[in-house]
Amino acid sequence: MYEYAIAWEWLAFAARWFHVITAIAWIGSSFYFIALDLGLVKRPHLPPGAYGEEWQVHGGGFYHIQKYLVAPAQMPEHLTWFKYESYFTWISGFLMLCIVYYGGADLFLIDRHVLDISPSVAILISLGSLALGWVVYDLLCKSPLGRNTWGLMAVLYIVLVFMAWGYTQLFTGRAAFLHLGAFTATIMSANVFMIIIPNQKIVVADLIAGRVPDPKYGQVAKQRSLHNNYLTLPVIFFMLSNHYPLSFGTQFNWVIAALVFLMGVTIRHWFNTTHARKGRPTWTWIVTVILFILIMWLSTVPKLLTGETDAAAVAPAFQQFVGDPHFPAVKQLVSTRCSMCHAAEPVYEGIVRPPNGVMLENDAEIAAHAREIYIQAGRSHAMPPGNITDITPDERKLLVAWFESAVEGKKQ
Incomplete structure (x- = not known):
C-alpha cells in the first residue's frame, strides 16, 4: 500500500510537470502570435496577398515577418504548424484531473455537505460538463450571434458565470474552480483541434490544388483565436487557485470566479491595445485593481477590509x-x-x-x-x-x- 501511494504521488508529479511545460509552450506561442498579428504594419511594397509585415529583433538577429490574410499565391516549401502545444496541454491537464480529482474523488472532488453523490456520479457529471461546454459554445459561435464578436463574448461570459455558480453547487470549492478552468481550457483546445487547424488544412489543400482559398476559413479561425486570447489568463488563475483557499473556499467563490474572468479581459485589453499601437489604456489597470480589491473583500466579508481586525x-x-x-x-x-x-x-x-x-x-x-x-x-x-x-x-x-x-x- 505504501509503495502504491508513493508511485501515485510520482505519477501526479510527472503529469503536473508535463502539464506545466506544455502550457508554457502553448501560452507563449499564443501570446506571441496575438502580439505579432496586432503589430503588423501595411506597407506599399508588400507582395500580392500580404496583409502586413513586422520587423523584430531577438537573440542577436533581425526577423522580417509577413502575414497573408488568406494565403500566399502558392504553397511554401516548409510550413510550421502550431498545434501540438495545445493538444498536449489539454491531454496532460486531463491526466491531472483523472489522477487527483477522479482518483481522489472522496477527498478532492466531492463535498457531501454540498451534494451527496457517489464518486462515479461525480466523475460522470465532470466529464459531461466538459463535453457539453464545447457543444454549447460551438453552437453559439455558429449561430447568427456569432457574427457579432463582442455580443457573442458577452453571452459567453454569462455562460461562464452560470458554470461558475453551477460547479460550486456540485463539487468542493477547490474542484469547482479547477473544473471551471478545465471547462474553459477544453473550449480553447477544442477551438484549435476542431476549428482553427481544420480550417488551415482546407486552405493548404486549396493551395496545393491550385485553387484560391475562401477567406471565411481564416476569419472564423481568427475569431476563435481571439476568444482563446481573452480566456487564457482566467484559465491560469483557476489552475493555480488550489493554492489559495481564500479564492475558492469562501461563500462568494462563484462571484469571485466571475470577476476573475473580467480581470482577464481588462489585462489582455491593455496588452492587445498596446501591441496594436493604439495607445496605453491605463484605465484597464485601474479597473483591474478595483476588481481585485472587490475579490479580496468578497473572500473575507466583511472583516479584512473594514478595519475590524487585520x-x-x-x-x-x-x-x-x-x-x-x-x-x-x-x-x-x-x-x-x-x-x-x-x-x-x-x-x-x-x-x-x-x-x-x-x-x-x-x-x-x-x-x-x-x-x-x-x-x-x-x-x-x-x-x-x-x-x-x-x-x-x-x-x-x-x-x-x-x-x-x-x-x-x-x-x-
Whole structure:
C-alpha cells in the first residue's frame, strides 16, 4: 500500500510537470502570435496577398515577418504548424484531473455537505460538463450571434458565470474552480483541434490544388483565436487557485470566479491595445485593481477590509494562542478533525506523510500553524478537503474566534 501511494504521488508529479511545460509552450506561442498579428504594419511594397509585415529583433538577429490574410499565391516549401502545444496541454491537464480529482474523488472532488453523490456520479457529471461546454459554445459561435464578436463574448461570459455558480453547487470549492478552468481550457483546445487547424488544412489543400482559398476559413479561425486570447489568463488563475483557499473556499467563490474572468479581459485589453499601437489604456489597470480589491473583500466579508481586525497579517507568539480561553476547545477540535492527516504517522487511507509537512499533534504545533488553521479551516472551507471529517459551521466559527481573540489580546 505504501509503495502504491508513493508511485501515485510520482505519477501526479510527472503529469503536473508535463502539464506545466506544455502550457508554457502553448501560452507563449499564443501570446506571441496575438502580439505579432496586432503589430503588423501595411506597407506599399508588400507582395500580392500580404496583409502586413513586422520587423523584430531577438537573440542577436533581425526577423522580417509577413502575414497573408488568406494565403500566399502558392504553397511554401516548409510550413510550421502550431498545434501540438495545445493538444498536449489539454491531454496532460486531463491526466491531472483523472489522477487527483477522479482518483481522489472522496477527498478532492466531492463535498457531501454540498451534494451527496457517489464518486462515479461525480466523475460522470465532470466529464459531461466538459463535453457539453464545447457543444454549447460551438453552437453559439455558429449561430447568427456569432457574427457579432463582442455580443457573442458577452453571452459567453454569462455562460461562464452560470458554470461558475453551477460547479460550486456540485463539487468542493477547490474542484469547482479547477473544473471551471478545465471547462474553459477544453473550449480553447477544442477551438484549435476542431476549428482553427481544420480550417488551415482546407486552405493548404486549396493551395496545393491550385485553387484560391475562401477567406471565411481564416476569419472564423481568427475569431476563435481571439476568444482563446481573452480566456487564457482566467484559465491560469483557476489552475493555480488550489493554492489559495481564500479564492475558492469562501461563500462568494462563484462571484469571485466571475470577476476573475473580467480581470482577464481588462489585462489582455491593455496588452492587445498596446501591441496594436493604439495607445496605453491605463484605465484597464485601474479597473483591474478595483476588481481585485472587490475579490479580496468578497473572500473575507466583511472583516479584512473594514478595519475590524487585520488578523491575517499578525503573527502572535506561542503563548498568546495557547493561553487564549478558546484554546482547549480548539485543541480538541483539531485533534478530532485534522490530526488524522496532520500527524507524524497519518491514519487516513492513502496519506503516507503529513500534507506539506504540517503536523498538528501538540500545543506548539497547533500554535505554530494558527494562521494557516484560521485561513484554511476557519475563514475558508479549504480544509478538511471535501469536509471529509464533517467539521461544522460552529466549529469553524470557534477557530475564527480563537485566532482573532488571540490577535486582539496581543494588540492590547
